[in-house]
Amino acid sequence: SLILLLTAFIWGVAFAAQSVGGEAVGCFTFNGVRSLIGGLVLLPVISFLDRQKKKELGEAAFLQQKGDRKTLIIGGISCGLMLCIASNFQQFGISFTTVGKAGFITAMYILIVPILGLFMKKKVGMKVWLGVVLATIGLYMLCMTSERFSLSKGDLLVLICAGFFSLHILIIDYFSPKCDGVRMSCIQFFVCGIISMIIAFIFEEPNLKAI
Numbered sequence: 001s002l003i004l005l006l007t008a009f010i011w012g013v014a015f016a017a018q019s020v021g022g023e024a025v026g027c028f029t030f031n032g033v034r035s036l037i038g039g040l041v042l043l044p045v046i047s048f049l050d051r052q053k054k055k056e057l058g059e060a061a062f063l064q065q066k067g068d069r070k071t072l073i074i075g076g077i078s079c080g081l082m083l084c085i086a087s088n089f090q091q092f093g094i095s096f097t098t099v100g101k102a103g104f105i106t107a108m109y110i111l112i113v114p115i116l117g118l119f120m121k122k123k124v125g126m127k128v129w130l131g132v133v134l135a136t137i138g139l140y141m142l143c144m145t146s147e148r149f150s151l152s153k154g155d156l157l158v159l160i161c162a163g164f165f166s167l168h169i170l171i172i173d174y175f176s177p178k179c180d181g182v183r184m185s186c187i188q189f190f191v192c193g194i195i196s197m198i199i200a201f202i203f204e205e206p207n208l209k210a211i
Contacts, residue, residue, distance in 0.1 A: 015094070015099045015102055016099055018030070018091060018094050019099050019102075022091060022094055024210045025207070025211055026200060026203070026204035026205075027091040027095065027204075028088060028196045028199045029197070029200040029204050029206045029211065030091055031084070031088055031091055031196040032192075032193050032195075032196030032199075032200050033193070033197075035083070035087075035189045035190070035193030035196060036189070036190065036193035038193070039186050039187075039189035039190040039193060042182060042185060042189065045182060046182055046183060046186060049182060068179065071178050072175075072179040073187065074175075075175030075178070075184045076186070076187025077191050078171050078175070079168060079172060079185075080187060080188035080189070080190070080191025080192045081195075082165075082168035082171060083168055083188050083191075083192045084192040086162075086164035086165045087161070087192065087196075088196065089158070089160050089164065090102065090157075090161040090165075093105075093154045093155070093157030093158035093161060094154065094158070095154065096154025096157065097152055097154030101154070101155055101158070102154070104139050104140060105155055105158040105161075106158055106161060106162050106165065107135075107162075108136070108159065108162045109162045109165045109166040110135050111132050111136055112162060113166045113169050114128060114129065116167070117170065120170065172184075
């Protein structure tokens with residue numbers, strides 16, 4: 001729970017950086033570069049964790065624990081595609097709306113995920129639904145205090161992003177118990193980064209100085 005809270009804090013802080021960064025480079029360039037950096041940062045982390053696990057488990061047990069490579073690759077690519085679509089919708093949306101609104105609407109995945117989970121026959125207890133309601137009210141009060149809520153073009157783009165982030169979370173939920181989560185995260189960043197940069201070179205003009 002504390003790690004997820006830290007994740008939410010880091011993600012929340014990133015909205016301001018996304019808003020400022022979006023003024024310097026195109027949306028696809030921004031997401032391409034940051035995703036590739038994310039993938040590169042995880043490479044030494046994976047190497048370090050592997051060495052630690054080998055010491056603890058031994059070579060044979062370590063190789064057995066790594067799990068199915070095919071599942072890892074499918075999971076990483078699936079997560080990368082969802083992350084690519086969601087993060088680019090979000091970045092475009094932030095260009096047309098405020099950071100507060102973008103944060104609030106993106107966080108609507110806390111409501112969408114349990115609803116989608118019902119279609120996947122995942123049981124959701126009353127405590128979760130109570131938490132969803134309280135979190136939604138709290139997010140509205142935190143993010144929307146100085147402005148009336150109305151859906152603009154940017155808001156709609158971020159709402160679409162929230163839907164894809166919900167699918168992203170459900171894919172992670174399915175694949176993460178079956179493979180190495182850090183490796184899968186690394187693959188997803190590279191997939192997201194490569195796709196975003198390909199589109200950036202087609203529709204934008206990536207500039208090293210601006211990056």
